[in-house]
Amino acid sequence: MMKKKVKNMNVNNTIKEVIVDTIIGFDIESIKEDQVFSTAGIDSLDHMNLLLAIEEKFDIFIPEEEVEQCSSISGIASYIEK
């Protein structure tokens, strides 16, 4: 699946909305945009679920070798905007 550039969109805020929708009870105010998810209480399975939701939201495919980059809000945003 080809990546689609997302233009004119506040990507970081959209990623935060996806986090809130995907990880029940997660306090989005508790995480900084460059903070690695695992240090904010988002475990490996939540991360997996989050990446799937991001793929669906932005109509992109995140290959296995990009998962490490996509381990923070800003990391995901960078990948989406590549």
Add this chain to the structure above:
Amino acid sequence: MNIGIKSIHTYCPEYFLDNFEQSKKWGVEKDFINNKIGSIKLSRMKECEDTTDIAQYAVENLFQSNDSLRSKIQCLIVVTQNPDNGGLPHSSAILHKKLELEKNCAVFDLSLGCSGYVQGLSIAKAFMESQGFKNGILVTADPYSKIIDANDRDTALLFGDAATATWLGENPLWSIKNCDFGIVSDKYEALQVSNSKLVMKGREVFNFAAFYVPKSIQKVLNDSGLKIEDIDMVLLHQGSRFIVETLARRLGTEGRTPFSSKNYGNTISSSIPMMLAELNLHTSRRILLSGFGVGLSWATCILEKIEK
């Protein structure tokens, strides 16, 4: 002729691994075991036992409640990918001997994993109806303890051993209705045995299930002229608590999609019949089953209770 499910009997070994204890070597927290894996214990057959032993215990539990059935069995099907003796002869042949069934009996294995029970129901029903068989047994027995690498965190915390025996025949309790099957075979490497040990790519299996299972369920509902609200219980393969709850959220069936493998783990093709045997389904009229995993394959069907 309408072949369906008459009763289901199970066998779960009495020895268990403590998942909290074994998770310490990876520094896995209790909350992760409780809330994500979901199974605090994993059932294990004895080292001296093999697949057909636990299968035999499940079928003998069935015969205990119906003594005259043994001589009436016309087909015996075993769902397993961990057969005795590497699969030659087929485990169902070994089991047939152990159970002392009649010679005039069709006996074969189905090499399927977590989708095996639902596929097995459909195959058994079609086969029995085409041959006019009145009594058959569908066995699930896939003890992953034979292939688990105890040092692999991705798999060692998930799987338990168990076996089930489903009596199929006329005048059933549950009628087997519409089914849907499929496979994404270009992802088969996501769940396979390599060097005699199970290897799993968790993200690929998760993405597969999250994407294809809801579509399969919707297709079965559409084919049946039903809506998800018409289903009393949605029984999903018990991969982990996380996958069951994630799928329930995606389907909008929270409260009707139980996770019930807390005390024995993911028992592969046995997970759905274990639920059918253990849950209180007296008030349920229509149940949806969906198994998914090895292949990566799925199988979904609807069961409808026949009012007596």
